Amino acid sequence: MFTLLVRRADESIDLTVIRRGSDGCLASAESRTLEQDELGEAVRQGERDATRWVWDDTARWYPRLLSAGVFVERCVDLRLVHAILRASAFTRGSAIHASPRGPYDTPQAPAVDGSALFVVEPESLPDALGEFLAQRDAIEASPERARLELLATAESTGALIAAEMRHAGIPWSASRHDELLTAALGPRPPAGERPLRLLEALAEIRAALGSPDLNPDSPTDLIRALRAAGLQVSSTRQWELKSLEHPVIEPLLRYKKMQRLLVANGWTWLDAWVRDGRFRPEYVPAAAATGRWGTSGGGALQLPKAVRGAVVADPGHALVVADASQLEPRILTALSGDTAMARAGSGDLYEGIVATGAVATRSEAKVAMLGAMYGATQGDGGRLMPRLTRAFPRAIALVEDAARVGEAGGVVSTLLGRTSPPPGAGSEELPPEMGRPDVDRGMRAWGRFTRNFVVQGTAAEWALCWMGILRRSLAERYGRGPDAPHLVFFLHDEVVVHSPEAVAAEVAGLVESAAAEAGRLLFGAAPVRFPVTVATVQAYSEAK
């Protein structure tokens, strides 16, 4: 059932098969030692027996296996599961619950380039067998065992997917990217110089402000120059500048937009991050406390719409781009069992809310829903909340309860048992005396965090299940070959599959049915739909 892999200091590998004994407890059944170059074949062999591999950190093991052409179907990522179980309200009473920080409470190992020669893999984290058995104890003794099992599996499968997506890479056309940049900024300038369009905007800004040496990248200098020109600004943010009437505003906003594109996703970015037609960001599962993933390198979480035209399928291939429509409100609907909101979500959720008469327009419905999930207190979001509460009392009560728990210093949990950190666990201690305005403000902010945690965190669980199911159905139907359709990008509620054109339509269907199956897996027969918008395109920019 489980096979533990442990790397020793001399780079040899202990492989330990773990079985359930006659007493029902798990224990190591047999053990052998491998040399580094025997690992691939051993894993290949184990895959034929549906092994679930247990290792300390997927990022330390899987990239090199992938480079050797070895796929892994199932694993347990001890580090990721440890973090869940240690914090989870569902494991109270277990040895792991609230245990002191230890070696498994470390960040994911930085991903090594699997193809690199002479990589010395570090020794595994200590006592992996003991850690694994403690995790099994915590899960099996939990009153919410089924949910924790699902979460642990989904989280570990996510780690496999993260490594596989980095291995595959996002198909990226450097020439198309260069064309986009040239159209927006002017031709690529020599190193250290600004592109033409940026120089033009800069000259206009300096002329309009009568400040020939101004550096608009310095907020301090810019704000001083704007004030000298008679503009009463408190910041240099776009939204504040937009409301002003002055000749400098148009070129300044134009400059800011171009400068952002240049420094964040310009030619330097292209040189640094795109190799052989692929962009390979490092994905970091559970980088956020809510379980959402982060990325490291290249800003893959923030790929601007402006460069998505450079994400182009290989010849004979297509990109199947899918995003879950209105995911977080639908998650809230299912979590709370709010039947009125479920009815409103039979089609477009926001239109459905308008149809109940709670608000007048679709955009009001959207602002009100976001306000409810984020804890808006002012503006349109805050103003519309009471109407939403009247129309959907159960859904709103769920987030209000989560907020009150957070404000009182408590913890909240997602559907599957990921639990919020206690306040102050991260960086600074909260000041001791209650009643101080800054303390109250801090606790209200923490309440907004826990309010959002249950929704965002459960949505992240749904997304993990969606991807895991999709990965399995793709592998079952098309195998793992180099030309089989495969995931290349994931962004909270959106996936991209790179697929041969001939099967792209079929892949789109699998993406949709995986979403429906994820909904059933988490919420059973609850009458909540999880529709996805799927587009089969040549370039990412053509979707949506």
Next chain:
DNA sequence: CAAGAGGGCGCG
């Protein structure tokens, strides 16, 4: 010279 804070902005 490096690290960190703060402003700003891209994404969901």
Next chain:
DNA sequence: AAAGCGCGCCCTCTTG
């Protein structure tokens, strides 16, 4: 339009 959540990464400016 921000506001109210979650990120990563750029720039400038201050501090050690």
